[in-house]
Amino acid sequence: MFAELSDRARALRERLETFMAEHVYPNEHALLAPSREGKDKWAPRPLLGELQAKARAQGLWNLFYNHGSEGQGLSNYEYGHLCEVLGRSLAAPEIFNCNAPDVGNMEILSIYGTDMQKERWLKPLLEAEIRSCFAMTEPRVASSDATNIETEIRRDGDHYVINGRKWWVTGAPSERCKVAIVMGKSDPSAPKHKQQSMVLVPMDAPGVTVERALSVYGYEHAPLGHGEVVFRDVRIPAGNMLLGEGRGFEIAQGRLGPGRIHHCMRFIGLAERALEIMCKRSASRTAFGSTLAEMGAVRQAIGQSRCDIEQGRLMTLKAAWMMDTIGNKAARNDIAIAKIVVPTMAGAVIDRAIQVHGGGGLSQDFFLAEAFAETRFLRIGDGPDEVHREALARVELARYA
Numbered sequence: 116m117f118a119e120l121s122d123r124a125r126a127l128r129e130r131l132e133t134f135m136a137e138h139v140y141p142n143e144h145a146l147l148a149p150s151r152e153g154k155d156k157w158a159p160r161p162l163l164g165e166l167q168a169k170a171r172a173q174g175l176w177n178l179f180y181n182h183g184s185e186g187q188g189l190s191n192y193e194y195g196h197l198c199e200v201l202g203r204s205l206a207a208p209e210i211f212n213c214n215a216p217d218v219g220n221m222e223i224l225s226i227y228g229t230d231m232q233k234e235r236w237l238k239p240l241l242e243a244e245i246r247s248c249f250a251m252t253e254p255r256v257a258s259s260d261a262t263n264i265e266t267e268i269r270r271d272g273d274h275y276v277i278n279g280r281k282w283w284v285t286g287a288p289s290e291r292c293k294v295a296i297v298m299g300k301s302d303p304s305a306p307k308h309k310q311q312s313m314v315l316v317p318m319d320a321p322g323v324t325v326e327r328a329l330s331v332y333g334y335e336h337a338p339l340g341h342g343e344v345v346f347r348d349v350r351i352p353a354g355n356m357l358l359g360e361g362r363g364f365e366i367a368q369g370r371l372g373p374g375r376i377h378h379c380m381r382f383i384g385l386a387e388r389a390l391e392i393m394c395k396r397s398a399s400r401t402a403f404g405s406t407l408a409e410m411g412a413v414r415q416a417i418g419q420s421r422c423d424i425e426q427g428r429l430m431t432l433k434a435a436w437m438m439d440t441i442g443n444k445a446a447r448n449d450i451a452i453a454k455i456v457v458p459t460m461a462g463a464v465i466d467r468a469i470q471v472h473g474g475g476g477l478s479q480d481f482f483l484a485e486a487f488a489e490t491r492f493l494r495i496g497d498g499p500d501e502v503h504r505e506a507l508a509r510v511e512l513a514r515y516a
């Protein structure tokens with residue numbers, strides 16, 4: 116079923132692996148450590164720009180992007196192999212300008228943006244001059260059912276006026292976040308899935324306030340962490356509407372397909388790295404007269420982790436390959452399967468690695484604890500797993516009805 120990885124993608128992967136070893140792992144702590152306070156916390160890490168320039172000079176830039184010459188023109192299948200490598204460190208995606216939610220937002224702007232919207236927002240995003248966020252989820256309503264969202268997008272002459280409260284807006288607290296894609300209701304009387312629209316809201320527009328940052332198991336993920344954002348009588352030009360009134364759901368579907376699969380690809384890398392350090396650690400520590408690696412329970416954990424990772428990788432690459440061959444929409448069930456299976460799988464592998472590391476595994480001295488929090492969030496983010504299982508069940512039941 117799968118094609119051989121092209122020579123070009125293989126060469127890029129090798130270059131990426133070298134870059135990770137030379138520049139990312141040695142600087143990971145400096146890039147991720149939550150040592151800064153106050154406003155400074157939300158400014159880019161001093162090292163980031165330097166590493167981005169190096170990555171760019173080596174052609175390791177916008178690797179996901181296949182809508183124009185600003186990217187590498189790779190297929191999803193090819194990018195899957197590269198994304199796994201950069202996914203091995205939580206510090207890496209932004210260095211290569213391949214981080215969420217900017218990737219999804221660049222995807223939206225490329226597919227649905229007008230020339231003016233592309234010039235103003237897509238261009239600086241592709242250059243990493245700015246960051247962006249995506250604001251759909253609301254604290255007041257169960258947002259896994261996006262028809263519930265209440266934020267108002269009201270037309271007023273040549274403008275729209277936005278009122279609402281969003282949370283879990285990843286990237287919003289960053290001082291470099293300059294634009295939000297906001298989903299809201301532009302016509303509550305329209306059919307259920309035509310009420311919603313998406314608009315581009317400059318973060319410095321009067322009435323936009325990032326009220327607080329939210330943490331995941333205590334990790335704030337600064338400077339690209341998650342915010343609660345209020346939009347109070349925010350006026351934006353009518354030209355900031357994406358695609359057209361009532362077409363928000365259409366855009367949401369287009370955005371989440373590639374976004375979901377990229378998370379899975381990165382998590383395969385995280386799980387692979389957890390297995391690697393589980394093996395190295397267990398071979399280097401002795402308890403009760405033998406190395407941990409000689410103990411049956413640890414060996415079982417290692418063997419099972421290899422089985423789990425292989426399954427997750429095959430599923431993810433299959434979904435990517437389907438996206439390339441039959442399109443994102445037709446591949447949606449395969450994307451959903453990977454989205455359900457991979458975060459749980461990666462979480463289980465990382466959890467075993469934590470156990471093998473003893474107390475150290477839970478500390479800031481290893482990447483494991485933060486990686487576990489990251490994989491746990493994705494069982495809820497991008498739609499809770501239950502919603503995806505429900506969609507799959509519908510298809511299966513229809514098949515035998």
Ligand SMILES: Cc1cc2nc3c(=O)[nH]c(=O)nc-3n(C[C@H](O)[C@H](O)[C@H](O)COP(=O)(O)OP(=O)(O)OC[C@H]3O[C@@H](n4cnc5c(N)ncnc54)[C@H](O)[C@@H]3O)c2cc1C
Nearest residue numbers: 249250251252257258259283284285492496497498499501
């Ligand atoms: C770290 C993180 C980052 C995020 N980033 C963003 C972002 O950038 N932008 C954004 O807009 N949102 C973001 N989200 C929000 C995320 O997409 C939502 O939390 C998610 O869609 C669920 O919505 P909710 O929290 O309102 O849960 P609810 O809708 O209240 O659902 C709660 C629970 O109900 C259960 N449930 C729901 N539907 C079903 C069903 N059909 N069958 C069975 N059980 C069901 C599930 O267990 C679900 O977890 C992020 C979330 C996290 C944790």
